Amino acid sequence: MDASHFRGPIRRLLPLTAGACALALVSVSGCSDANSDSSAAEPTKSASAPRTVGDLQDDFQEVIKNVLPSVVQIDASNTLGSGVVYDSKGHIVTNAHVVGNEKTFKVTVATGEMVQKASLVATYPEQDLAVIKLDSVPAGLKPATFGVSEKVGVGQIVLAMGSPLGLSSSVTQGIVSALGRTVSESRADGGTGATIANMVQTSAAINPGNSGGALVNLNSEVIGIPTLGAIDPQLGDSAAPGIGFAIPVSMVKTVADQIIKSGKVTDSGRAALDITGRTVVDDAYRPAGVALAGVAKGGAADKAGLRVGDIIIKLGDVPVTTITSLSEALASDKPGQKVTVTYLRNEAEKTAQVTLGEI
Structure with a gap:
């Protein structure tokens, strides 16, 4: 329960509708210092010399050179999104909402080679991840290097790579703004x-079309898959600048490896109560809990004595008012973990110790 919960408005990074967006490209002239001497020799750098802006620029360009060839654009019928080459066999990991209900795709690699055809391996909407596979693996296909979630830290510089607004091979820069965010994706517009x-929360600019792309550290390692963007109601539900979210690399590898091996996710690592629920409201029409509309026989809730009609109001110390808040509370727990569920039965408050099941 120690994960930080982001409760502001969230929207998924919608794959761009092909042909639906036009951008005005503006040429901007740079400025130069009239007193600067362009012929001046660059100072010699010693091993102990402080790093300069030029050094950081070199780092950025090296990362882009290493990783961008592994980031692809995915054309799923009428929408465009991004993906990351997972292995040398042509598997590509992306978001489930990028592939939607499609089974075949056109894939363009960042370096501009011929469009390749790909087929769906499997989707896992519960984590908004999917794997597709190139029908024919082109020579020189370069899998990305995937990092380790435990080494990701707040303040690390990151680059987001993908096809925002259909502009393939785009790169933006920011930092890791926070870790451990739990967010819920809307089902609006085809979300999962x-x-x-x-x-992983990041300040790197991510936009529609970035979904399924790569969030990369300065070691040229993919540390996340950009998936969600916050919206600001005060800006007319426009994107909130500098607040985006990426699925952590640990979950990406867990899901992708299982899909590639078995064609499905066999061990989600996601906790479940094994119930079907619906949000209920109080006399003031405010969300007040989750009523159990169904309890799976032999499931976690059933074994703990919960039954249809009970209303869950708390999971551990976390208040539960809606289906979404219940999902968020469960998201940081693990199968087999014991939690205290507080619920109402015939208006009387009760508790039960539940050993969580698995999605």
């Missing part, structure tokens, strides 16, 4: 409705 824990 996934509640995802331990997400």
Whole structure:
């Protein structure tokens, strides 16, 4: 329960509708210092010399050179999104909402080679991840290097790579703003409705079309898959600048490896109560809990004595008012973990110790 929960408005990074967006490209002239001497020799750098802006620029360009060839654009019928080459066999990991209900795709690699055809391996909407596979693997296909979630830290410089607004091979820069965010994706506009824990929050600009792309550290390692963007109601539900979320690399590898091996996710690592629920409201029409509309026989809730009609109002110390808040509370727990569920039965408050099941 120690994950930070982001409760502001969230929107998924919608794959761009092909042909639906036009951008005005503006040429901007740079400024130069009239007193600068362009012929001046660059100072010799010693091993102990402080790093300069030029050094950081070199780092950026090296990362882009290493990783961008592994980031692809995915054309899923009428929408465009991004993906990351996972292995040398042509597997590509992306978001489930990028592939939607499609089974075949056109894939363009960042270096501009011929468009390749790809087929769906499997989707896992519960984590908004999917794997597709190139029908024919082109020579020189370069898999990305995937990092380790435990080494990701707040303040690290990151680059987001993908096809925002259909502009393939685009790169933006920012930092890791926070870790451990739990966010819920809206089902609006075809979203999966996934509640995802331990997400990486970043200030790197990510926009529609970035979905499924790569969030990369300065070691040229993919540390996340950009998936969600916050919106600001005060800006007319426009994107909130500098607040985006990426699925952590640990979950990406867990899901992708299982899909590639078995064609499906066999061990989600996601906790479940094994119930079907619906949000209920109080006399003032405010969300007040989750009523159990169904309890799976032999499931976690059933074994703990919960039954249809009970209203869950708390999971551990976390108040539960809606289905979304219940999903968020469960997202940071693990199968087999014991939690205290507080619920109402015939208006009387009760508690039960539940050993969580698995999605």
